[in-house]
Amino acid sequence: MIAEKLRKIYENSHADALFIECDFLRRYLTGFYSTDGYVILDGEGCKFVADLRYLEAAEKQLKGTAVRVVEGSYPQALELIHGKKTLGIPYPFIDAAAYERLGKDFTLVDCMPALKDAMLYKSEEELSLIGKACDIAEEAFLKLLPEIREGMTENEVAALLEYNMRMLGASGTSFETICAFGPNGSVPHHETGDTRLRFGDPILLDFGCKVEGYCSDITRTFLFGDDKKHEEFKRTYDIVLAAHDLVRENLVAGMTGKAGDAIAREHLKKFGLDKYFTHSLGHGIGLQIHEFPNLSPRSEQVIEDGMVFSDEPGVYLAEKLGIRIEDSMYMKGGRTHSFMKKTQKNLLVL
Numbered sequence: 112m113i114a115e116k117l118r119k120i121y122e123n124s125h126a127d128a129l130f131i132e133c134d135f136l137r138r139y140l141t142g143f144y145s146t147d148g149y150v151i152l153d154g155e156g157c158k159f160v161a162d163l164r165y166l167e168a169a170e171k172q173l174k175g176t177a178v179r180v181v182e183g184s185y186p187q188a189l190e191l192i193h194g195k196k197t198l199g200i201p202y203p204f205i206d207a208a209a210y211e212r213l214g215k216d217f218t219l220v221d222c223m224p225a226l227k228d229a230m231l232y233k234s235e236e237e238l239s240l241i242g243k244a245c246d247i248a249e250e251a252f253l254k255l256l257p258e259i260r261e262g263m264t265e266n267e268v269a270a271l272l273e274y275n276m277r278m279l280g281a282s283g284t285s286f287e288t289i290c291a292f293g294p295n296g297s298v299p300h301h302e303t304g305d306t307r308l309r310f311g312d313p314i315l316l317d318f319g320c321k322v323e324g325y326c327s328d329i330t331r332t333f334l335f336g337d338d339k340k341h342e343e344f345k346r347t348y349d350i351v352l353a354a355h356d357l358v359r360e361n362l363v364a365g366m367t368g369k370a371g372d373a374i375a376r377e378h379l380k381k382f383g384l385d386k387y388f389t390h391s392l393g394h395g396i397g398l399q400i401h402e403f404p405n406l407s408p409r410s411e412q413v414i415e416d417g418m419v420f421s422d423e424p425g426v427y428l429a430e431k432l433g434i435r436i437e438d439s440m441y442m443k444g445g446r447t448h449s450f451m452k453k454t455q456k457n458l459l460v461l
């Protein structure tokens with residue numbers, strides 16, 4: 112399967128060879144993680160150039176695969192592309208110095224479109240790994256809930272959640288955990304800090320973890336006790352939840368990202384809340400937390416089976432409240448399915 116994937120990427124790149132230094136792209140092409148090394152993909156096959164820090168592990172993991180491990184570093188990698196004329200490099204993921212260095216000897220072309228087209232569609236193995244990352248994130252959240260206490264800081268809650276994910280088997284977080292208490296939730300990407308939790312505060316948690324490099328992404332908003340002062344919050348929560356559910360129920364294969372975004376946005380508009388939905392509905396999820404497809408007001412990307420994306424409508428009233436409800440989703444059999452099956456989305460009150 113990986114050999115066929117590599118062949119298509121090579122053919123669609125329209126280059127004599129691909130030369131990949133970026134870590135997550137190396138992992139995508141080979142299945143092996145390293146912080147250094149080079150992948151060369153050409154008409155003869157795929158080679159991973161690894162130095163002695165990774166050689167033993169790479170040879171063991173990649174034995175019998177379509178990837179051949181070659182001992183060496185940059186000079187040895189250059190030898191493998193000697194005589195090539197056009198070289199495919201991923202323009203968004205190469206620095207200016209590397210571009211100029213390679214440009215002296217090769218005609219450079221952007222191979223990222225070929226890689227992006229391949230990465231849009233997740234294999235069953237990739238879907239399984241994303242599913243495991245989602246399971247861990249949910250289990251970690253459920254374990255966290257009884258551990259939350261009044262007076263804890265946002266940082267302390269985020270640290271506990273990240274600890275739980277690690278203890279449950281995650282290799283790390285998908286991104287920096289967002290924990291927002293009270294009105295801090297009105298900033299969609301609030302910087303988790305030292306605000307202390309008070310009875311009655313809303314809590315917004317946006318988090319995820321990695322399994323073999325593949326990410327999960329989930330947001331839950333809930334109340335830490337009910338002080339009977341959050342009627343507007345509760346009404347707004349129900350509206351956001353309905354928007355989230357409408358996407359899951361009505362987004363089908365063949366629709367554009369723009370149409371998917373409109374499902375949620377048009378529902379919020381009925382209540383005058385669309386202007387407070389200040390980001391896109393969703394983004395692709397894979398080895399990076401933000402991949403393709405995009406589900407935004409401008410996205411013409413057609414959503415198809417095998418694609419993974421977030422469904423995360425939100426409403427943010429400055430210095431007042433913030434509500435976001437997010438699942439990692441996938442398209443299969445023409446319908447949208449959620450990876451998240453263990454945590455409730457009806458308003459939770461601790």
